[in-house]
Amino acid sequence: MKKVITSALIYANGPLHLGHLVEYIQTDIYSRSCKLQKQDAIYVCADDTHGTPIEINAMQMKITPEQLIDKFHKEHKEDFDKFFVAFDEYYTTNGTKNKEVVELIYKKVKENGYIYEKEIEATYCEHCKRFLPDRFVKGTCPICGAENQYGDTCEKCNSTYKPQDLRNSYCIVCGNTPILKKSKHFFFKLSALKDQIIEYFKRTKFQEEIKNYLLNWLNEGLKDWDISRDGPYFGFKIPDSDQYFYVWFDAPIGYIGSTKEYCDKNNLDWKDYWISKDSEIYHFIGKDIIYFHFLFWPAVLIAADFALPKHIQVHGFLNVNGQKMSKSRGTFITAKDFIERGGDPQYLRYYYAALLGNSINDFDFNDNDYRTIINSNLIGKFGNLVNRLSTFLLKNFDGKTDEDIEDIYNQFSLLKENYFDLLNNLEYRKAIELFQKYTDTANKYFQDNQPWQLLKTDKNKTLTILTTTLSMIKDLAICLYPIIPQYCEEIATQLNFIIDIDNIGKPLLNHKINSSNIIFKKIEDNFTIIKKPAISEVQIVAGKILEVDDHPNADKLYVLKIDIGSDIRTVVAGIKPYYTKDELINKNICLVANLKPANLKGIFSNGMILAASSKDGKVGVLTHNQKPGTKVVFENVDYPDSFEQISIDKFKELEIVSSGDNVFCFDNCLICGNEKVFADKKIAGKVS
Incomplete structure (x- = not known):
């Protein structure tokens, strides 16, 4: 099969x-x-x-x-x-x-009568002269009212809808309001297959939690599925x-x-x-x-x-230290981040296996739990036993085993069947628990017999005990191979056996191991995968522009005097092509206040004004209606009591965008006082 x-x-x-x-x-x-x-x-x-x-x-x-x-x-x-x-x-x-x-599949589905054409109304941008697929449109969710949502799904309430259902929609390229334009689309007759899908569900064993989802959807009825998109679109063209x-x-x-x-x-x-x-x-x-x-x-x-x-x-989904993965909280960890912060990929595999069962429930990566499971269970019990046994066998018997073992090894006869049954049923957590149970048995046997003491009185008995323990370790390592493959291969190389399921239950008699080296290294007590997010290190304050002068050494720069409540800052800003002096006087702005001062064409700038830039080259400063000195913060972010100076490179780690009416960084809205910050002229685009 x-x-x-x-x-x-x-x-x-x-x-x-x-x-x-x-x-x-x-x-x-x-x-x-x-x-x-x-x-x-x-x-x-x-x-x-x-x-x-x-x-x-x-x-x-x-x-x-x-x-x-x-x-x-x-x-x-x-x-x-x-x-x-x-x-x-x-x-x-x-x-x-x-x-x-x-x-091939499209042709077959069409031949079987499950494809038809139907005219629909699709969003179209007259300025860009193109149809706008769902992700090219943003606006207000028609279900919950959340702003700045894409045209297919709301990240706030998880509702799905069509781009034309959005309120206050706009093209993400140019910012203009799209119109509805007729277009012929291809539809798949999902509704015609309801009975066959139900029959498939009945004869197929799925997780219990899934069945409720499926029954609810089927009871609501199945709607035919629009499988086509207007060009330009990055994908395969439908034939003819x-x-x-x-x-x-x-x-x-x-x-x-x-x-x-x-x-x-x-x-x-x-x-x-x-x-x-x-x-x-x-x-x-x-x-x-x-x-x-x-x-x-x-x-x-x-x-x-x-x-x-x-x-x-x-x-289910992974949380990190009890929180949803979030860039703003520092809990969004990439694969590269994990390795760069000292994480071991095979330890992560073992840890995930220790958490995963046959369920759709969410689960948590917890720094303390991670250290305990790896250091105490994997290394403290199994890794330590591998090292103690191999070192002792090499030192006292030149790595050679006996021609016999003790009866306790028979207890491992059911390990293979029970362990792999659990893996086959995707009950990894239970498989790890079983592995730990058998590891405890091997450890107890080794410890109770105290070969370091027995060696003084009965060398032959000692060798039999070592041979028995070695055979147990071999079986455990083969079982663990799917989870931590490279470490198990290293164990197999040192102990001189082949990773093959058929070798489980076969004692290593008259055998010679190769070497004894420490394979597993403990995780340090201070290890954490959490990195302080840049968003919490940026101090933004409300300011008001008091004076505007031309920069003496640069045509596109202004030199501004800005009141931020506690003092008056001199700031150099590249907004001269977009604003007249009169437009800027008494303008409320948002200032990055803890940026390291920079010499810009001979004048030191002590801060940076935030502004949004659209795709078509328009610029609008971020503004508000609060008094100078008011804190400007991103929602749901924990800020320190005091700020250190940051570099421009640190600031650039942030991905701040404006929808025109709101400003976001990693889905956190920027507020000043009790009001949302917005972009002047309702400019939508990247903020810098």
């Missing part, structure tokens, strides 16, 4: 973070376990590379979408390698193999049309495209994995994409006469 294992495709629009790694480590453990059990399994994945966020990010970085996705594909693969995530194929949804499969496939149509097909790429490289037939009845498909996903994977994706597979997933495993 062939088995294809997948993780959700990571979007090629940003770095890999600890939340992503939950899923990829969970999947990789399962994949390695299957292969260790000699199953015919492959683990495939890809970067999700299409859609408007890719186009927008590339536009902001002034590169092509292709250059952007190539950049992140390389970065993602490098990060995965460092965390020992071993894909058989890591592909891209923009690849030619995926395009072939997308067109000027429309493009919506990213959520071609993205999951990337699972198949990745399989095809792997099979073509290895002279295999991808259809044996995706169309044959003699195959099993296992998906691992987060609970934020349940809707697409349990409804849309199976419906497409049914309509195309493909095999359906045998299992879709859903996991």
